[in-house]
Amino acid sequence: MPTTQAQAPTRDRILFTSAELFRRQGYAGTGLKQVTTQAEAPFGSLYHFWPGGKEQLAEEVLRTGGDFFLALYRAIVDPAPDLLTGVRDFFTGAGETLVATGYLDACPIATVAGEVASTHEPLRSASADVFELWTAALTADLAHAGAPEEQARPLALAVIALLEGAFLLCRTLQSTEPMDAAADAAVALVRTALETQP
Amino acid sequence: MPTTQAQAPTRDRILFTSAELFRRQGYAGTGLKQVTTQAEAPFGSLYHFWPGGKEQLAEEVLRTGGDFFLALYRAIVDPAPDLLTGVRDFFTGAGETLVATGYLDACPIATVAGEVASTHEPLRSASADVFELWTAALTADLAHAGAPEEQARPLALAVIALLEGAFLLCRTLQSTEPMDAAADAAVALVRTALETQP
DNA sequence: GTCTATAGAGAGATAGAC
DNA sequence: GTCTATCTCTCTATAGAC
Numbered sequence: 001m002p003t004t005q006a007q008a009p010t011r012d013r014i015l016f017t018s019a020e021l022f023r024r025q026g027y028a029g030t031g032l033k034q035v036t037t038q039a040e041a042p043f044g045s046l047y048h049f050w051p052g053g054k055e056q057l058a059e060e061v062l063r064t065g066g067d068f069f070l071a072l073y074r075a076i077v078d079p080a081p082d083l084l085t086g087v088r089d090f091f092t093g094a095g096e097t098l099v100a101t102g103y104l105d106a107c108p109i110a111t112v113a114g115e116v117a118s119t120h121e122p123l124r125s126a127s128a129d130v131f132e133l134w135t136a137a138l139t140a141d142l143a144h145a146g147a148p149e150e151q152a153r154p155l156a157l158a159v160i161a162l163l164e165g166a167f168l169l170c171r172t173l174q175s176t177e178p179m180d181a182a183a184d185a186a187v188a189l190v191r192t193a194l195e196t197q198p
Numbered sequence: 199m200p201t202t203q204a205q206a207p208t209r210d211r212i213l214f215t216s217a218e219l220f221r222r223q224g225y226a227g228t229g230l231k232q233v234t235t236q237a238e239a240p241f242g243s244l245y246h247f248w249p250g251g252k253e254q255l256a257e258e259v260l261r262t263g264g265d266f267f268l269a270l271y272r273a274i275v276d277p278a279p280d281l282l283t284g285v286r287d288f289f290t291g292a293g294e295t296l297v298a299t300g301y302l303d304a305c306p307i308a309t310v311a312g313e314v315a316s317t318h319e320p321l322r323s324a325s326a327d328v329f330e331l332w333t334a335a336l337t338a339d340l341a342h343a344g345a346p347e348e349q350a351r352p353l354a355l356a357v358i359a360l361l362e363g364a365f366l367l368c369r370t371l372q373s374t375e376p377m378d379a380a381a382d383a384a385v386a387l388v389r390t391a392l393e394t395q396p
Numbered sequence: 397g398t399c400t401a402t403a404g405a406g407a408g409a410t411a412g413a414c
Numbered sequence: 415g416t417c418t419a420t421c422t423c424t425c426t427a428t429a430g431a432c
Binding site for chain 4: 208240241242243246
């Protein structure tokens, strides 16, 4: 089910389709020919826009996917009445997206990150930058909401680990049960930290 | 760094090497030629023992990896003075293995599971069986240790999600910081559940 | 810049000698 | 059963016409 991209510019169509295929099929499992075909773009355009080939394309996919996911987090958490509600809403939304896409779309970078961690250093590094970006954002939010300073970062890492682990379990089990369990766990952890007086 | 397998039978050498390469490089990223070369086995032997080819081999790798990891869990948790200590020891051991292998060896099935969830139904199904096996074991342990019955399974899923997410973050960030954070979170969650009187 | 054709390497799989 | 040679297909990448 190729998502419609109407008449977006060639470069954008390739980038969008790459992101979709990489997060679903992985880096090695996605062919550049499949990308250009599904994006309805000429094969040569890919090397015109990304002279560094597959690796350069994947790096941009990882970074833009990371930025997109952070923006999604902001869009959900910032309007929420409090951080606890925002975190729960984010996990709930993740579960809803899984169901809506038939368990195809979960984390924008996880599948590739797992593949490349031990094999493609530039891509591992890009994935690390993304995880670090998310961790910093959640750490700041937790500290701002009143979590003890030394607990904020470990708690942020644990919440992101819960989310990533739940994504993998949900996609594999084709069920949102793990996401529901992770949501409750994340909320419980955050609540405890926020109730602790520094 | 091919792990030594001395003079193990050909079939075992191929299986062992496949497990190593699949969990590090993923399914699509690992070639059968690379497997047989590193296993010092003739290429044809692979199709002799696994007539179903790469997919059949990967399925056996997933299932034996799942059994192995459960046995490792049992070996750590059963002798522990209590479940809380056992869970902490398991997370600690996971972190130590990551460091000892230079962040190469984490979960035996996660990298492949993430790749195949949307692309290879027989392998997704095998991965699901493994996660279900682990979940059932931890659920039973939690219930036996005194967690309220309706909390045991969601808690087991959350702990496994924490572990899987931490594996991904640690491999990507090349740091055990996420595993330490996940360990504390898992212990806190389990402790709270065990302190709750049914 | 857009697009096609193809090069060169490597994949998974198989045939068949021994 | 063990092992080698090779088949066919697909991959990434590039050359070059337009």
